[in-house]
Amino acid sequence: MPSPVPQASDSAPDHPAVEALFEAARAVRERAHAPYSRFRVGAALVDEAGRIHAGCNVENAAYPVGSCAEAGAISAMIAGGGTCIAAIVVLGEGPTAVTPCGACRQRIREFAAPDTPVLAADPMGLRARFTLDELLPASFGPENLA
Secondary structure, three states, rough: OOOOOOOOOOOOOOOOOOHHHHHHHHHOOOOOOOOOOOOOOEEEEEEEEOEEEEEEEEEEOOOOOOOOOOHHHHHHHHOOOOOOOOEEEEEEEOOOOOOOOOOHHHHHHHHHHOOOOOEEEEEOEEEEEEEEHHHHOOOOHHHHOO
């Protein structure tokens, strides 16, 4: 018998806002515009001031040109005056944990530290926990251009 899907509150959170991030990602996922792939994703992050910013994927007829949920959340953070991702939840539904695509891992890298929690969830709860460094080891970032 498969083990039950863990809930967002089943274990100690990587960040105090994990439950709020999970709920924000779950809510924004419902507003995703995914008429082509039908694969809706929501992302929510908390910035250095404790503010939560959310985004959903937005597809268009020039598929695959669209916007990922993580990119939307990061844009909302920047528009809201944030500069640093303290933690992020990515919520999608599938047989395995939905993690950020390669491009979004690099987007997150621009605004996060190597130990920043990146949490993968589905509508039922958290599926996996990573640090940014685990998802994007030996990464290229702003300090490489100094």
